[in-house]
Amino acid sequence: MGISIMVKDPHILGKESAKEDQTSWPLFEYNYPKSMKILIATEKPFAAAAVKAMEEIITAAGIEVVKLEKYTEKKQLLEAVAAVDGIIIRSDIVDAEVLDAAKNLKIVVRAGAGYDNIDLAAATAHNVVAMNTPGQNANAVAELVFGMLLFQCRNQFSGAAGTELMGKTLGLHAFGNVARNVARVAKGFGMEVYAYDPFLTKEQIESAGVKAVESIPELYSTCQYVSLHCPATKETIGSINYDLLKTMPKNACLINTARKEVVDEAGLMKLMEERADFKYIADVKPAAADDFVEKFGTRVFFTPKKSGAQTAEANSNAGIAAAKQSVGFLKEGIDRFKLN
Ligand code: 3PG
Numbered sequence: 001m002g003i004s005i006m007v008k009d010p011h012i013l014g015k016e017s018a019k020e021d022q023t024s025w026p027l028f029e030y031n032y033p034k035s036m037k038i039l040i041a042t043e044k045p046f047a048a049a050a051v052k053a054m055e056e057i058i059t060a061a062g063i064e065v066v067k068l069e070k071y072t073e074k075k076q077l078l079e080a081v082a083a084v085d086g087i088i089i090r091s092d093i094v095d096a097e098v099l100d101a102a103k104n105l106k107i108v109v110r111a112g113a114g115y116d117n118i119d120l121a122a123a124t125a126h127n128v129v130a131m132n133t134p135g136q137n138a139n140a141v142a143e144l145v146f147g148m149l150l151f152q153c154r155n156q157f158s159g160a161a162g163t164e165l166m167g168k169t170l171g172l173h174a175f176g177n178v179a180r181n182v183a184r185v186a187k188g189f190g191m192e193v194y195a196y197d198p199f200l201t202k203e204q205i206e207s208a209g210v211k212a213v214e215s216i217p218e219l220y221s222t223c224q225y226v227s228l229h230c231p232a233t234k235e236t237i238g239s240i241n242y243d244l245l246k247t248m249p250k251n252a253c254l255i256n257t258a259r260k261e262v263v264d265e266a267g268l269m270k271l272m273e274e275r276a277d278f279k280y281i282a283d284v285k286p287a288a289a290d291d292f293v294e295k296f297g298t299r300v301f302f303t304p305k306k307s308g309a310q311t312a313e314a315n316s317n318a319g320i321a322a323a324k325q326s327v328g329f330l331k332e333g334i335d336r337f338k339l340n
Contacts, residue, residue, distance in 0.1 A: 035062065035063065035064045036062075036063045036064065036085040036086070036330055037063065037064045037065075037066050037083060037084040037085055037086075037104075038058050038063055038064070038065055038066070038084060038085065038086040038087070038088060038323075038326050038327075038330075039066045039067070039068060039080055039081060039084040039086070039087045039088070040054060040065065040066070040067050040068070040069070040088045041068045041071070041077055041080060041081070041087055041088070041089050041092050042068075042069050042070075042088075042089065042090050042092060043070065043071055043072075043090070043091070043092055044070075044090055044091065044305075044306075044310075045069040045070055046090075046111070046315040046316075046318075046319045047312045047315040047316070049312060049315075049316060050312070050315035050316040050318075050319040050320070051067070051069075051319065053316060053319065053320050053323070054088070054319045054320060054322070054323040057320065057323040057324055057327060058323050058326070058327060061327040061330075061331055063085075063086075063327060063330065063331075066080065066084060068080040074093075074097075074098075077092070077098060078097065078098060078101040079101075081098055081101050081102035081105065082101060082102065082103065083103075083104055084102060084104060084105060085104050085105065085106050085107070085330055086105070086106060086107045086108070086109070086326040086329070086330055087102070087105065087107075087108045087109070088108075088109050088111055088319070088322045088323065088326060089108065089109070089110055089111065089117070089118075090110070090111055090112055090309075091112070091114075091117050091306070092117060093117050094108050094117065094118045094119065094123070094130075095119045095122060096119055096122035096125075096126075099119070099122050099123060099125075099126040099128060100126075102126075102128075105126065105128050106127075106128060106129065106329070106330060107128065107129045107130075107131065107326055107329045107330060108123065108128060108129075108130050108131075109130075109131045109132070109133065109322040109325050109326050110130070110131070110132045110133070110322075111133050111136070111318040111319050111321070111322035112132060112133060112136070112137055112309055112318055113132060113133075113134055113135070113136075113137065113138070113176070113177065113178065114132075114231055114232070114258070114259060115130065115132045115231075115339055116231065116232045116233075116259065116261075118130050118339070120339055120340045121340075123340050124340045129329060129335060129338055129340065130338070130339045130340045131322075131325050131329075131335075131336075131337040131338055131339060132337060132339060133317075133318045133321035133322050133325065133337065134176075134177055134337065135177040136314065136317040136318035136321045137308070137309035137311075137314035137315075137317060137318045138176075138177035138178045138180070138181050139181045139313070139314070140308060140309050140310070140311040140313065140314035141178045141181070141257050141283075141308035141309060141314075142178055142179075142181030142182040142184075142185055143181075143185070143311075144257060144283055144303075144307060144308045145182050145185075145227055145255055145257055146182075146185055146186075146189075148255060148257075148281045148283070148301060148303070149165065149225070149253075149255060149281070150165070151281075151301065152253060152279055152281050152301055153165060155298065156298050156301065158298070163251070165186075165189040165190070165191055166189055166190035166191070167190060167191070167192070168191050168192070168224050168225060169191070169192045169194065169222060169223040169224050169225065169249070170182075170186050170191045170192065170193050170194070170223060170224075170225045170226075170227065171194045171195070171196070171213075171219040171220065171222060171223030171225065171226040171227070172193065172194070172195040172196070172210070172226075172227055172229055173196060173216070173219060173226055173227065173228045173229060173230055173240075174195075174196070174197050174228070174229040174230035174231075174258075175195040175196070175197035175200055175205050175208070175210075175229070176197070176229055178229050178257070179195060179197075179227070179229040180208055182227055182229070183195065183208055183209070183210045187209065191225075192211075193209075193210040193211065194210060194211045194212075194213050194219060194222055194223055195208075195210045195211070195212060195213070195219075196212070196213050196214075196215065196216055196218070196219040200212075202214075216239075216244065217244065217247060220244050220245065220247050220248050221247040221248070221249075222249075223248070223249070224248070224249045224250075224251055224252055224253065225252075225253050225255065226248065226252075226253075226254050226255065227255040227256075227257070228240065228254070228255065228256045228257070228258040228262060228263075229257075229258055230258055230262060231258070231259070232258070232259035232261045232262055236262045237261045237262060238261070238262070238263075238264045239262060239264070240254070240262050240263045240264060240268075241264040241267040241268075242264065242267030242268070242270055242271050243267075245267065245268060245271050245278070246271055246274075246275075248278070250277055251277045251279075252275075252277065252278050252279070253278075253279040253280070253281065254268070254278075254279070254280050254281070255281050255282070256280070256281070256282035256283065256284055257282070257283040257284065257308045258284065259284055260282065260284040260285065260286050260287065263286065265286045265287060265288055268280060268286075269288070269291070269292065269295070272292075272295070272296050272299065272300075273295070276299075278299070279299045279300065280292070280296075280299070280300050280301075281300065281301040281302075282300075282301075282302050282303075283302075283303045283306055283307055283308045284306060285302045285303075285306075286302070289302050325337060
C-alpha cells in the first residue's frame with residue numbers, strides 16, 4: 001500500500017493558467033510507495049560489524065531495517081514480523097505461525113547453509129520466497145572441525161599422550177561447501193580423505209582431490225574419522241545409527257558439525273557403551289548431552305554453544321550475502337538461491 005498525498009499541480013492546467021490564477025490549480029494525487037522493511041531476527045546475533053554492513057546495504061536501497069536480536073520468546077518474533085517485507089535469520093525458526101503473523105512478508109533469507117529451520121511448504125503456501133546463502137560460512141565450520149579434532153586427539157589437552165592426524169583416514173559424509181573446506185585442510189594435515197555424496201558423481205568428488213566411495217557403509221567401514229556434512233532431511237534424520245557406527249575402525253571418532261537430528265542418539269550411546277575406543281565430538285549438542293558426558297567423560301566433547309559459523313568473517317560473509325539477496329529480490333525480483 002502506498003502513501004497518498006494531495007498537491008496542487010500547475011502542469012495540469014498549463015503554465016499560462018497557473019501564472020494567472022494559482023488558486024484554481026486542481027488537486028492532484030501522488031502515490032509514493034511506502035518504505036519497505038527488512039527484519040534482522042537473530043536469537044544468536046551476528047557480530048556488530050556484520051550488522052552494520054547489512055544495515056548499510058539495506059538502507060542504501062531505501063529499505064528500512066528493523067532488528068530483533070537476542071530474543072528469548074517466540075511471541076517477540078511474532079510481533080516483530082507483523083509489518084515487514086523481508087526477514088533475515090540464522091537458526092531462528094520460521095514456521096507457519098510466524099508466516100501467518102507476517103502479513104506483508106515476501107522473502108525470508110537464512111544467512112547460512114542449513115535451512116531445516118524454515119517450513120518451506122508453509123512459505124510456499126504463504127507466497128513467501130525462501131533462500132539460503134550457501135558457502136558463506138563454510139570455512140568457519142571447517143576450521144572448527146579441526147579445532148575440535150585436535151582438542152580430542154590430544155586428550156582435551158590433559159597432558160596425556162594423544163595421537164596425530166597425519167596418515168589417518170577421514171570420511172566426509174556429504175561433499176558440499178563445508179566438506180570441501182574440511183578436505184582442503186585435512187590434506188594439509190596429511191590425512192587420507194574419502195567422501196560420499198549421493199548427489200555427486202565420482203568424477204565430481206575426485207576432482208577435489210579426495211577418494212570417492214560408493215556407499216555410506218563403505219565410508220564408515222573405511223574411515224577412522226567421519227565428519228558429518230549432510231543436511232537434516234527425512235532421509236538423513238536418525239540415519240547415523242548403531243549398525244553403521246559399529247563398522248568404524250578401531251579408535252573411531254565421529255565429528256558432527258551438521259545437525260544433531262541425523263545421529264540416532266540411542267544407537268550411538270549403545271555403541272559407546274560397548275566400544276571404549278569410540279569418541280564423539282559435536283558442535284550440535286545431543287539432546288542427551290549430560291548423559292553422554294556422565295557416561296563417557298572425555299570420550300565426548302560438545303561445544304557449550306553452537307560455534308561453527310561464529311567468526312567475524314563468516315558473520316559478515318553470510319550476513320552481507322543475506323542482505324544483498326533480500327534487497328535484490330525486493331527491488332528487482334532476483335531469486336538466485338531460492339529454495340521453494
Ligand atoms: C548453517 O547451517 O549455516 C550453520 O549451522 C550455522 O548456523 P548458525 O547461523 O545458527 O550459527
